[in-house]
Amino acid sequence: MSARNRVSRRQFLKTSSVVAGLATAPLFIPATAFGANERIQTGHIGVGGMGRGNLGKFINNAVAVCDVDSKHAEQAAKMVRDKKGKCDVYGDYREVLDRKDIDAVVICTPDHWHAIPTIHACEAGKDVYCEKPLSLTINEGRKMVEAARANKRVVQTGSMQRSSNEFHRACELVRNGYIGKVHTVHVGLANANDPGKLPADSKPPEELNYDYWLGPAPERPYNEKRVHYNFRFWWDYSGGQMTNWGAHHIDIAHWGLGKDDSGPLSVHAEQVEFHPEGYHEVPEACRITYDYGEGVTMIVGQGQKDIKMGTRFIGDKGEIYVNRGVFKPSSEEIGAIQLKDSDVQLYKSRNHQKDFLECIVSREKPICDVEIGHRTATACHLGNISCRLQRKIVWDPVSEKISGDEEAAAMTHRAHRAPYVLG
Numbered sequence: 001m002s003a004r005n006r007v008s009r010r011q012f013l014k015t016s017s018v019v020a021g022l023a024t025a026p027l028f029i030p031a032t033a034f035g036a037n038e039r040i041q042t043g044h045i046g047v048g049g050m051g052r053g054n055l056g057k058f059i060n061n062a063v064a065v066c067d068v069d070s071k072h073a074e075q076a077a078k079m080v081r082d083k084k085g086k087c088d089v090y091g092d093y094r095e096v097l098d099r100k101d102i103d104a105v106v107i108c109t110p111d112h113w114h115a116i117p118t119i120h121a122c123e124a125g126k127d128v129y130c131e132k133p134l135s136l137t138i139n140e141g142r143k144m145v146e147a148a149r150a151n152k153r154v155v156q157t158g159s160m161q162r163s164s165n166e167f168h169r170a171c172e173l174v175r176n177g178y179i180g181k182v183h184t185v186h187v188g189l190a191n192a193n194d195p196g197k198l199p200a201d202s203k204p205p206e207e208l209n210y211d212y213w214l215g216p217a218p219e220r221p222y223n224e225k226r227v228h229y230n231f232r233f234w235w236d237y238s239g240g241q242m243t244n245w246g247a248h249h250i251d252i253a254h255w256g257l258g259k260d261d262s263g264p265l266s267v268h269a270e271q272v273e274f275h276p277e278g279y280h281e282v283p284e285a286c287r288i289t290y291d292y293g294e295g296v297t298m299i300v301g302q303g304q305k306d307i308k309m310g311t312r313f314i315g316d317k318g319e320i321y322v323n324r325g326v327f328k329p330s331s332e333e334i335g336a337i338q339l340k341d342s343d344v345q346l347y348k349s350r351n352h353q354k355d356f357l358e359c360i361v362s363r364e365k366p367i368c369d370v371e372i373g374h375r376t377a378t379a380c381h382l383g384n385i386s387c388r389l390q391r392k393i394v395w396d397p398v399s400e401k402i403s404g405d406e407e408a409a410a411m412t413h414r415a416h417r418a419p420y421v422l423g
Helices: 009-015 049-057 070-084 093-097 115-123 138-150 165-175 210-214 228-233 240-244 246-257 352-362 370-389 406-410
Strands: 042-045 062-066 088-090 104-107 127-130 155-157 182-189 266-273 285-291 297-302 310-315 318-323 326-329 393-396
Touching: 042 049, 042 093, 049 070, 049 104, 049 352, 062 070, 062 093, 070 088, 088 093, 093 104, 093 115, 104 115, 115 127, 115 138, 127 352, 127 370, 138 370, 155 352, 155 370, 165 246, 165 310, 165 318, 165 326, 182 240, 182 246, 228 240, 240 246, 240 297, 240 370, 246 297, 246 310, 246 370, 266 370, 285 370, 370 393, 370 406
Parallel strands: 042 062, 042 104, 062 088, 104 127, 127 155, 182 297
Antiparallel strands: 182 310, 266 285, 266 393, 285 297, 310 318, 318 326
8 A cells, every 4th residue: 555545543534524623632541540340431333233232231331422324323322311311422433532531432333344443443542342243354454453452452352152151161161172172163154134136226315424334445326225234245345144143153163273363274165156136245155164274174154054053063072062042062971061170261251341341441351352353354254255266265374364366365455445544
């Protein structure tokens, strides 16, 4: 990227007429200066369906909401006002970041709007809870990790299954060898719940700042079935059920395999189906084989009869299948195992949002730290790249580069539309 296209947070503010004249960067009041978690104040960026769900979990901490859809913003503000009596509303996240009294932000925007506000929040001294998948591209994810580390911020990825007992239990048993050596992991994705045939493009509704909704994505006409929930079916904004549900179940696979700081060596989409009439861009069905080395293979399946939704660890002495509310070992003996004091004890959280608040105070890394979220999202993105090119991808998890395939390597990054550009 050329020097003239690199935009710091402050320069980014200055280039946008939307926020001309905003105050200078805020001073950050460390969260350790506060006592109880309830005194941490949060701003909420993106308050559609998932955003309001998370808002409910942080309702005692919320002081501001922000959305490019004014109806979403007002609905969210009402939730806070009904509980606490006061809530400020913004249409531009950068105004939230300039609030000196806000300690952390909760980002629940579409995927293509995860990286920029997360990085700017870290630069502004805010801790961040960012919904999964962490990023739109591999390059974005690494920049998010770098921003968190450089600014010493706590960044929690919203892959909240790590804070549920059944997943924690399954991964501890797997990590301690109670099903023997794991050789295969099945990860099942949901079927495509696409919006159906698109109507004609139209003028965006008055309540939606559509240009800002697009942000770093390419400019294109408004279509009601490409925005809000339906963003996930278009490559400009998301990665389908791979980044939707894969960001949950691949995350658990990585946790059980001990791959939180690593990744696959190769990824091969052996089967992939797209909608025959192009109702959406992302896969309708797929079967993707990931090689993690040392005889370990992960098979991600969408629309595959032999792969159920969830994560199934297969070892040479037994199996464990886990999904939300389901913990199913292959024998009663495995299910009855109690860990020994000498066993690996995984990070334990029973509330994903509370864990984030506690880490704001302690300054420890949360259960789904930004690096973990990045590595999970990377596996998702590699799967999608292989699906789109319909060939095997060779990946180096140390250098985080695709080798021997320039076209595939170019897909680890996407250009941002000015002025929504990061260096």
